[in-house]
Amino acid sequence: MATACGGGGGGGDSSNPTAKTLVSISLTPINPSIAKGTVQQFTATGTYSDNSTQNLTTSVSWTSSVPSVASISNAGGSNGLATAIAAGTTAITAASGGISSTTATLTVTPPTLVSITVSPTNPSIGIGATQQFTATGTYSDNSTQNLTTSVSWTSSVPSVASISNAGGSNGLATAIAAGTTMIMAASGGISGTATLTVTGGGSADNEIPITVNGALCSGNSYLNKPCVSVTVCTPGTSTCQTIDDILLDTGSYGLRIFKLLLTVLPPVTGNLAECIQFGDGSSVWGPVQTADVILGNEPVVTVPIQVIDSTFGARPARCFNADTTPAAAGFNGILGVGLFTHDCGTTCVSSANNGIYYACGASCSGTTVPLSSQVQNPAALLPLDNNGVLVQLPSVPLGGISSVNGKLILGIGTRSNNIPSSVTAYSASSTTGEFTTLFGGRTYNSFIDSGSNGLFFTPPPASQLPNCTGANAGWFCPTSTLSLSAINTAASGTPSGTVPFQIGNFTSLTVNSFNKAFVEIGGTFRGNFDWGLPFFFGRNVFVGYGGSASSLGSGPYWAY
């Protein structure tokens, strides 16, 4: 009940006949709007009969008409502090004695985003791997919400890692190169960050050791034999075995392993087999079987391989001399990483008379095979390093050495350890994989073959490359080591480049020597110029698959 006071005297406290009286109370702010969970401080100002004013915030009695929308405190230290509880509107008033204030209307709006947290905060992953980030928003009412699919994701150094804003993969980062990048999630003006570290500048995941007649080769291996080991697993399991003495072969395509060494593959249930012949007329026969293959530390690849087994089915006459044992063949298996991804290709897709693939029941007859079922290079199926390989072997001194350690690096330009530099690419025929070599006035069709253990060619007339006598008759025995050079030209006609090479006396080099790796050995070949393993010593040799591409161009190509 308000009592208006007119002029002086009377109407006041009987104990203080001259005291002013409170006439009105006003509130500020009048019409605030705040988000749920936030607070609003109100101030009550009293006006007195003598027109003086006074801040009465701490002495009035505060009221919220709809306490469920906002409460208002009358506690010492927080007098007049309204707390927004739920969306809606409430009337805030203050009273003292019999005086009530004007009404302030407090509107509570939905909670606002206050901060964003990105997790994990500081992960570290390898090149090619992915990391899922989550954005969590915290609101003015302390509620939280997963905002991963609605924020805008950015990577401060996109060359280190990219991050997706695409539906279904929001917040998924992919590591590209070693380094650090800041991952940010932003919405409106609010953002949160995390730090992503990508490791593996010289990533070992795509590197596979090669030993030329070293630890990975069987004890009595022939000269200049590059060996790797391969891990094979029972498909879909982690039951694996690692097999060494696998010939690294840039002259063939696909993985072949002798059955008697394979313990992790179940008995063959399919009827597809193949007869694979080689340049020397030797052959391997056996069924095609799907296996899980691990090269280096790469992800597992599920791929058809050839299980070498001369006893499988009714071996066709073409494979009359199929190797029966690793000792007979000179290897436990072959990893073919040459210019073509599949061992046969489109010929075997369209014609049953391909002479390679057979369907075996009571007898074996020629059959077509779709590309996906053909034996093919496991490395071509890798998620990242699938466009070719780099063979890196160190130089070998004249006179030879007992063994050599090098690397097979999977992929071309896919990681920091396989970026081509200071090499020239030479395109190869898309049917034969060959280019041309000019040597001693003679032009040859040529190829680069790590499975050949010397430099093999028909010597031009007037060359000083006589054959050795006796058991070494196929090798050259010049009277002294010759320094020679040839010119290689790409199948397309350009570019051309000079290749120096040396040929020494094979008999002198090998008699009474324990050395097994030689750069200066060669012998007679018919037709082609076969740049065998000596070509690889001291070079980076890139093999670009047909159907793939890199900074060096579209395959098939050799680059060195």
Next chain:
Amino acid sequence: MKRRLYALLLGLGLAAAFLAAAGRVQATLGESEDSVDSDKTAIEATGLSTVVHNGYTVRELRSVAVTLREYVTPSGIIFAIAWNGQIHPDLTPLLGSYDDEYRTALQHTPREPGRRRLHIQTNRVVVEKWGHMRNLQGRAYVPALLPPGVSVDEIK
């Protein structure tokens, strides 16, 4: 009948002809080009062409798996063969009377792992293989039957 068929094909010049499965046009080293031995395995040719050279003729039979070239003397005798393709052809029907000595020599030839080529020389015939996956190659010839002036290098 077979002579007329061959003459017809030759008259057409360079032509690809589809051959019935039973009509295998493929002859044997050292024998007349007209010899057709239909109960021996053949390369199942799907295309045929003939090129005349100086002193000899080359007849090329193409099949899916391999292309075979037969080198024929002016008097119609096959003195050499050469091939390239996904496979080496079965040499037994192609070598004919020379096959036995080839097989014997092969059995006595030590395996050379790491060497992607084969060279067999008997009293009467030379057989060579070389190459790599997707382009296996080879040739076989009877030196005594080479026409005068024809070099071994032309057999390819």
